[in-house]
Amino acid sequence: MKKFSWRGLSIIIFICVTLFYLAPLAIPNLPRWWSSHVLKLGLDIKGGMQILLEVDTSELSTADARGAVDQNIKIIRERIDQYGVAEPSIQKLGENRIMVQLPGVSDYQAAENLIKQTAMLEFKVVATQEEAQRVIDTIDANIKANLDKFPALKELADKDREIIGADSSGVDTESSVFSSLIRPSQDGFVVQYDTIRLVQDLLANPEFMQMVPAGWELALERINAENPRSDRPIHVLSSAVELSGADIARARVEYGSATSTDPRIANKPYVSIEMKREGARKFERVTADNVGKRLAIVLDGVVYSAPNIQERIGGGRAQITGRFTTSEANELAIVLNTGSLIAPIKPVSTSIIGATLGSDSIRSGSTAGLIGLAVVMVFMLIYYKLSGLITDLALIFNVGFILAMLTAFGGTLTLPGIAGIILTIGMAVDANVLVFERIREELDHGKTPRSAVDAGYKRATITVWDANITTLIAAAVLYQFGTGPIRGFAITLTIGIIGSMFCALVFVRSIFENYIVTGTKKTLSI
Amino acid sequence: MRLLNNTNIPFVNYRKIAYMISLILIVAGLIGLFVRGLNWSIDFTSGVAAKVNLSPLDSSVEPVQIDELRNVLKNNGYPEAEIQHVGPIQDASFMIKVKSESSTAEVSGETKNEILGIIIENFPKHVEGRDINKDVIEEIYEVGPKVGSELRTNAILAVVIALILMIIYIWFRFELIFGLMAIVALAHDVIIIVGIFALTGKEITIQIIAALLTIVGYSINDTIVIFDRIREDLKIRRKEPLDEVINFSVNETLSRTIITSGTTFITALSLYLFGGTVLHDFAFAICLGVIFGTYSSIYIASSLVIDVTHATKNEKKAAQKLSRRK
Numbered sequence: 067m068k069k070f071s072w073r074g075l076s077i078i079i080f081i082c083v084t085l086f087y088l089a090p091l092a093i094p095n096l097p098r099w100w101s102s103h104v105l106k107l108g109l110d111i112k113g114g115m116q117i118l119l120e121v122d123t124s125e126l127s128t129a130d131a132r133g134a135v136d137q138n139i140k141i142i143r144e145r146i147d148q149y150g151v152a153e154p155s156i157q158k159l160g161e162n163r164i165m166v167q168l169p170g171v172s173d174y175q176a177a178e179n180l181i182k183q184t185a186m187l188e189f190k191v192v193a194t195q196e197e198a199q200r201v202i203d204t205i206d207a208n209i210k211a212n213l214d215k216f217p218a219l220k221e222l223a224d225k226d227r228e229i230i231g232a233d234s235s236g237v238d239t240e241s242s243v244f245s246s247l248i249r250p251s252q253d254g255f256v257v258q259y260d261t262i263r264l265v266q267d268l269l270a271n272p273e274f275m276q277m278v279p280a281g282w283e284l285a286l287e288r289i290n291a292e293n294p295r296s297d298r299p300i301h302v303l304s305s306a307v308e309l310s311g312a313d314i315a316r317a318r319v320e321y322g323s324a325t326s327t328d329p330r331i332a333n334k335p336y337v338s339i340e341m342k343r344e345g346a347r348k349f350e351r352v353t354a355d356n357v358g359k360r361l362a363i364v365l366d367g368v369v370y371s372a373p374n375i376q377e378r379i380g381g382g383r384a385q386i387t388g389r390f391t392t393s394e395a396n397e398l399a400i401v402l403n404t405g406s407l408i409a410p411i412k413p414v415s416t417s418i419i420g421a422t423l424g425s426d427s428i429r430s431g432s433t434a435g436l437i438g439l440a441v442v443m444v445f446m447l448i449y450y451k452l453s454g455l456i457t458d459l460a461l462i463f464n465v466g467f468i469l470a471m472l473t474a475f476g477g478t479l480t481l482p483g484i485a486g487i488i489l490t491i492g493m494a495v496d497a498n499v500l501v502f503e504r505i506r507e508e509l510d511h512g513k514t515p516r517s518a519v520d521a522g523y524k525r526a527t528i529t530v531w532d533a534n535i536t537t538l539i540a541a542a543v544l545y546q547f548g549t550g551p552i553r554g555f556a557i558t559l560t561i562g563i564i565g566s567m568f569c570a571l572v573f574v575r576s577i578f579e580n581y582i583v584t585g586t587k588k589t590l591s592i
Numbered sequence: 593m594r595l596l597n598n599t600n601i602p603f604v605n606y607r608k609i610a611y612m613i614s615l616i617l618i619v620a621g622l623i624g625l626f627v628r629g630l631n632w633s634i635d636f637t638s639g640v641a642a643k644v645n646l647s648p649l650d651s652s653v654e655p656v657q658i659d660e661l662r663n664v665l666k667n668n669g670y671p672e673a674e675i676q677h678v679g680p681i682q683d684a685s686f687m688i689k690v691k692s693e694s695s696t697a698e699v700s701g702e703t704k705n706e707i708l709g710i711i712i713e714n715f716p717k718h719v720e721g722r723d724i725n726k727d728v729i730e731e732i733y734e735v736g737p738k739v740g741s742e743l744r745t746n747a748i749l750a751v752v753i754a755l756i757l758m759i760i761y762i763w764f765r766f767e768l769i770f771g772l773m774a775i776v777a778l779a780h781d782v783i784i785i786v787g788i789f790a791l792t793g794k795e796i797t798i799q800i801i802a803a804l805l806t807i808v809g810y811s812i813n814d815t816i817v818i819f820d821r822i823r824e825d826l827k828i829r830r831k832e833p834l835d836e837v838i839n840f841s842v843n844e845t846l847s848r849t850i851i852t853s854g855t856t857f858i859t860a861l862s863l864y865l866f867g868g869t870v871l872h873d874f875a876f877a878i879c880l881g882v883i884f885g886t887y888s889s890i891y892i893a894s895s896l897v898i899d900v901t902h903a904t905k906n907e908k909k910a911a912q913k914l915s916r917r918k
Contacts, residue, residue, distance in 0.1 A: 110870075118739065120736075120738075172723075172725045172726050173725055174725055174729070174732075175705065175725075413734075413736070414735075414736035414738060414739045415733075415734060415735040415736050415739045416704065416732070416733070416734040417731070417732070417733045417734075418729060418731060418732040418733075419731045420726070420729055420730040420731055421726070422730065423643075423730050423731055423870075426868060427868050427870050427871075429868075430866055430867055430868030430871075431863075431867055431868060431871065433866045433867075434862045434863045434865070434866040434867035434868075434871075434875075435859075435862075435863075437862045437866055438858060438859035438861075438862035438863065439859075441858050441859075441862065442855045442858060442859065445854075445855065445858075446855075449851070481870055481871065482799055482802055482871075482874070485863060485867070485871055485874060485875070488859050488860075488862070488863055488867075489806065489856065489859060489860065489863075489878065491855075491859050492852075492855045492856035492857070492858065492859035492860065493810065493813075493852070493855075493856055495851075495852065495855050496813070496848075496852040496855075496856075499848050499851045499852050499855075500817065500848055500852075503845075503847055503848045503851075506594075507844075510598075525824070528820065529816070529817055529820040529821075532765055532816045532820055533812075533813040533814075533816045533817050533820075534813070535761060536758050536761055536762070536809065536812040536813060536816060537809035537810070537812070537813050539754060539757045539758055539761060539809075540754050540758075540805045540806070540808050540809035540812075541805075541809065543750050543753050543754040543757065543805065544750065544754075544802060544805050546750070547746045547747070547749065547750035547753075552798055552799075552801075552802050555802050556802075559806070559809075
């Protein structure tokens with residue numbers, strides 16, 4: 067280049083930036099600051115899970131609600147970090163939604179539980195057998211008086227009466243309708259497997275809560291993972307929270323020795339917790355006051371274990387046992403360490419994509435892209451000869467530019483994104499075709515190559531701008547309204563349009579002006 | 593090499609026939625829309641879509657029959673579940689869909705786990721020894737009711753807003769009448785393609801909405817190239833009647849139109865043929881879009897400009913105003 071030109075500079079920058087961001091894909095041993103800029107693959111390609119969560123801030127004041135979402139995000143991020151997921155993405159969407167993307171995760175259920183668990187830990191004293199019986203009798207009496215409020219129970223009472231038979235019409239099934247759902251066991255009460263669902267519904271029903279005498283509450287024990295169809299113990303607890311998650315300093319998974327006499331921990335993982343100083347003091351007082359009773363460890367309303375208090379326990383250490391698998395124990399330790407969510411969250415949509423599906427998709431997507439690219443390139447070469455070759459060169463640069471810009475902006479390559487790139491290949495030649503057809507017309511009118519190229523570019527540039535700006539409008543709207551993969555598509559489409567305009571109007575034009583129609587050449591291969 | 597050099601096809605003379613064809617297609621599309629309705633995907637209706645693979649490790653185990661699976665789900669509270677084979681029958685890959693709108697069972701955050709539980713419990717031999725998360729589940733989508741309806745509103749809004757913004761741009765760059773006719777052409781394309789989706793019962797997924805917006809972008813791009821030429825030719829051929837100028841411009845841009853739509857169509861076709869199942873319908877929509885987008889630029893947008901300006905006795909004024917713009 068003879069003298070400095072803005073166009074020459076922009077081409078050099080364009081090429082350098084593209085090469086900079088594409089290098090990590092091709093060269094393995096680059097320094098870290100460089101190789102960390104590598105194109106991320108979307109969930110639909112890599113496989114993994116995406117959960118959109120909604121934070122329920124209805125119970126909080128407006129001021130608290132604003133902070134609650136951010137606070138929850140922080141807690142979820144910590145949980146995921148401790149769980150160990152590479153490149154998770156946690157974003158706030160709108161006012162009260164959180165989008166969590168976990169690429170490569172394979173245990174979907176565990177991941178979902180880990181994220182959505184409120185993890186409110188409470189220690190509560192279990193009622194003695196006599197107290198519990200009194201509470202249940204009161205509930206029975208209260209329900210009998212309000213049976214109309216509980217259609218499911220009323221139905222049950224009627225059914226029981228039928229079973230007992232007509233001759234025993236004096237039998238009063240209604241006065242024991244609740245207690246008929248539970249059975250006394252050696253150290254408390256259990257709910258039979260068939261009725262667990264009914265009892266769970268009752269426990270979640272605010273009407274039912276009013277039937278429980280003040281100061282007490284009911285809670286089911288955790289599902290037995292080894293035998294999920296077994297009966298589940300139900301506990302009557304004193305409502306007073308003796309200790310909460312805030313009193314915990316640290317939780318950790320440990321393994322009981324094989325020789326341990328306690329069957330709950332022998333050879334099994336359990337979670338040991340260490341309390342803060344204040345917590346330890348509370349724990350000591352509670353254990354001292356309740357020797358002989360049981361202390362329930364309740365997480366999100368479910369009793370994990372309810373060991374007997376043998377004696378006063380100082381030092382602020384406790385164990386949560388409960389027939390855990392190792393991964394369950396791990397998750398529990400994580401949620402205890404990261405604290406409880408400020409406001410409850412619930413998933414509003416979930417996508418899970420298996421790794422096989424993703425790799426199949428990317429394979430067929432790239433095959434389709436390469437075939438499309440090859441056909442278009444061959445066509446351009448045949449139709450426009452040397453000029454077609456230059457366009458092909460620009461086309462390859464354009465695809466490289468899209469990938470480089472996606473990397474630069476931290477975008478992810480999704481399946482619709484690949485489709486966007488493939489379509490861009492088809493549409494990117496448009497700008498060149500417009501210019502070339504125009505140059506041909508000018509040549510037909512008898513102009514020299516040099517002035518035909520000048521006139522062609524001058525005329526076609528307006529058209530290229532007009533035509534592409536409208537497509538950019540469509541892409542911008544897609545970006546604004548889309549989520550996830552569709553945004554990826556909109557971004558690739560936008561980058562593709564900008565890239566193809568640059569290639570056609572700057573890159574190809576420069577090559578033309580500097581190498582093809584220099585001096586007084588009489589012919590133009592187009 | 594040159595295709596279609598210096599053509600002089602009297603496109604605009606055939607426009608009445610084209611209007612008839614378009615009218616028939618639009619009416620067919622609308623009938624499809626109102627009679628059969630759109631098959632909105634889980635993304636919009638909310639519910640659960642799960643693709644599971646139930647091919648047993650032990651080859652002596654009988655493969656799962658689709659009716660068996662249907663019965664099992666029916667007996668466990670999901671009588672409305674739609675079940676389809678994915679891929680060849682011996683692969684034993686099934687797509688199970690429970691849409692909230694048509695389901696008597698309440699679809700909630702736990703539905704996917706329930707359905708998985710039912711399958712694992714009833715086909716123990718087919719999942720035995722395989723990692724449920726890695727081998728059995730191929731993909732699962734669960735969409736809550738709120739998100740589903742929000743998305744549907746957003747999708748419709750997106751298409752409408754894109755159209756309005758484009759009218760404004762073309763109005764600003766050309767003339768209002770051109771902008772309006774370009775949008776009529778776009779609406780024509782969108783209605784026909786959505787109609788084809790309704791008639792064939794193909795699902796409207798988020799990807800299809802993206803395809804529609806791409807088509808809108810492509811079709812307007814094509815229309816504008818012709819309009820641009822019309823604007824330019826109007827300056828040179830001031831004396832000639834509008835329809836002749838327009839026909840001339842269409843012919844002048846014809847080789848470009850054919851080449852660009854050709855290359856775009858080739859890439860879309862390559863996506864359709866080799867892009868895999870996930871992109872199949874998306875590519876199908878784009879292929880249709882290229883065909884109708886190209887056709888409508890000539891026969892709807894440009895031709896309508898002639899007829900509408902003629903009907904409103906506005907020909908001269910529109911032409912004059914337009915030729916003054918850059």
